[in-house]
Amino acid sequence: MPVGRPVEVRRTGVTPRSQGAQATRERIVHAAACGFDQRGYLGVNLKDVVDEIGLTKGALYYFFPSKVDLAVEIVNRHSAAWVPITSQACTPSGDPLDAVVEIGRRVARSLQIDPMARAATRLSIERHLIQAELPGPFDDWIAALSRLLQLAKSLGHIHADIDPIGTAEIVVAFCYGTQRISPDPEDQAGLVVKVDRFWASLLPSLRPPGARSEWV
């Protein structure tokens, strides 16, 4: 129910602060996302979130009726943001294997630079601790990869005995594991680099002899 709000506000002047209200809401979501990313759902307490941005609990509650609503908003927002990433590369033109790699790079970059993306994936994985219906993590990503790999297989770009779903899961698991295993949470700069290295190791065994692309 917090979502709706007609943003058209439009002059009036009666609600002079609703302009800054959206910004405030944004700041709340961002601060909460940083917390969720680093300490998880249970590790975040709302007092710290609002203290960090100079607000009070009342202000937070004005925008989000509860803590779970905050989590839901972050996850939903992330799902929406990832739709283009996982879908746009699925064009029939071009090598589907290149699309697979490209999607991986985009996801890695997103996780690397966007605390919201990291928070959303973490919240998805911790969703059994949150009393709300949250989507599983990486579902659409795995689906997109599977489709592309299947396509590549039918085109003969990868070995016939490759399991698309299994391979997709390998990729996703590696990516998530790499992000979470980092000893220093701030040192996630190398995620894209590591993903590239991963592909460099994996691709040769996917491709049948003779195939070649700009990767590796």
Added chain:
Amino acid sequence: MPVGRPVEVRRTGVTPRSQGAQATRERIVHAAACGFDQRGYLGVNLKDVVDEIGLTKGALYYFFPSKVDLAVEIVNRHSAAWVPITSQACTPSGDPLDAVVEIGRRVARSLQIDPMARAATRLSIERHLIQAELPGPFDDWIAALSRLLQLAKSLGHIHADIDPIGTAEIVVAFCYGTQRISPDPEDQAGLVVKVDRFWASLLPSLRPPGARSEWV
């Protein structure tokens, strides 16, 4: 009255009466480990742990003065248990690459069947939420893999341009990610299978042309 200690009360001479106490302590550690594995450090509350095994907070306090002591015990116990796993395969005899794969299988099996191992790795990764000095996760595992890969490289069993440390990190990240990403925490039965599939995908690109082993 607890459960039925199956142990035959062997008179080893070591603390005769502590037999039942040790069993109790074991039950506490096990229950706590299951909780930490599934819900993380913050997601576990001690009341539930002791309720589950029919004890009281007082009993728990007798064995573990605090929650962090429980976590530390679990992590230390796991570190000790993994030493043989990560070290014994490093014999000079045999293909080091086989040793790498074998270690991975053992680790995977350990994570698959042993809640303590899962709890310990999770606690290590969450160690910034726990005020105690906890070792980083998988440190020794990565070290062992790196050494073996370096050895394999010097023996010419893998490509000359393979980065041992980077590859080791890939393996570990994949393994951890696979374990954590599972939608159903109980359905971790497939971990070993997935790891095998992972190796099947990765090994061909590591080996130089002509090399062959019983794997793949």
Added chain:
Amino acid sequence: MPVGRPVEVRRTGVTPRSQGAQATRERIVHAAACGFDQRGYLGVNLKDVVDEIGLTKGALYYFFPSKVDLAVEIVNRHSAAWVPITSQACTPSGDPLDAVVEIGRRVARSLQIDPMARAATRLSIERHLIQAELPGPFDDWIAALSRLLQLAKSLGHIHADIDPIGTAEIVVAFCYGTQRISPDPEDQAGLVVKVDRFWASLLPSLRPPGARSEWV
């Protein structure tokens, strides 16, 4: 909804709504002071304090993040309240010995009628049980008395061989001991009377022959 604040909600312009809040805070401090006075720091449990004034633990936590904060507030408040008592009588005009007696009477009256004063002195003395930097008890009182006695000595109002500091300590020790030794904590009505009796016994031996004042 708590009780009925009797205060007439004067629109002084200073923090309009904090009117009731200040009153609540006052009630908390007062109830806590009564507890500390009668049962000491460890003898007070916060639940009883808030129950007594019809509040909840949350309300207390809003004003005082911890029990020690409550103690610190009480001690600080008392220190501030005693400054005029121990300093205002130090005027050059008049007999310094009269000032000494007068200060003693005021302190006694304060301890007799003000639970906060009693609580503060008790907390100061128990300060090694409280993890906070608390001032020692009666420090300023002893200092003021010493100064006055020194002055009286230099004026020849008391014997030349009187030790100002030692005498000041005697007075203070007597006063504190009398307050604490009372079998019935409620029957502290006689403190001023006892202090007067004390002075009646002590003064004659302080004064050199021939000196006289309105006391005794």
Added chain:
Amino acid sequence: MPVGRPVEVRRTGVTPRSQGAQATRERIVHAAACGFDQRGYLGVNLKDVVDEIGLTKGALYYFFPSKVDLAVEIVNRHSAAWVPITSQACTPSGDPLDAVVEIGRRVARSLQIDPMARAATRLSIERHLIQAELPGPFDDWIAALSRLLQLAKSLGHIHADIDPIGTAEIVVAFCYGTQRISPDPEDQAGLVVKVDRFWASLLPSLRPPGARSEWV
């Protein structure tokens, strides 16, 4: 060292450890008394007491069914120990005023060197925190002083308008206050000195003109 336990031990040999048992009991009482003296009844926890003397809670519980029993034992032991102090000086021979002073010195010395005495007085004063029937503090001391002062008055050794009970209370209050007010609990070495100084200040105003004794 307190009273005089019959040390003759009872040959037999059937209870070989009862020798050390009494010593153990003594050590418990002593350690507890030190704790009660410094931190009060509530400030002492039995675990620390037994840890300090290398025992376990079970051992303590064997000797003292509960914490209050420990306190009661200490208070009773002290009461017995003080009987000679407060009574022996009441002989008709000699100046009763000297006896008053002498009693004060003995009490002061006892409080100064004997943690058990300090603990007992403190426990007596805190007796409303302890669910047990404990005697009030200093009762017999005040009674003895009152009697002596009354005698001195009837003998004309002190002013006719001196109130024996009131003066006794002054002395006791001063003594207790001095002991408790010390900033450093270990620095109670000066108690006897301070008491002497107190008498030096007080005695001249008690004695009628012309009286004299070895004091002051």
Added chain:
DNA sequence: ACTGTCGGGACCACCCGTTTGT
């Protein structure tokens, strides 16, 4: 008789998500 192991249960300070009035 004396001592230690193991465990019970109540309580406490503190924390924190939430809500109301303004």
Added chain:
DNA sequence: ACAAACGGGTGGTCCCGACAGT
């Protein structure tokens, strides 16, 4: 949008007791 207050926990502490060894 904030100040004020709620209330249900949570981890931790501690006094105590039941036995089991010596």
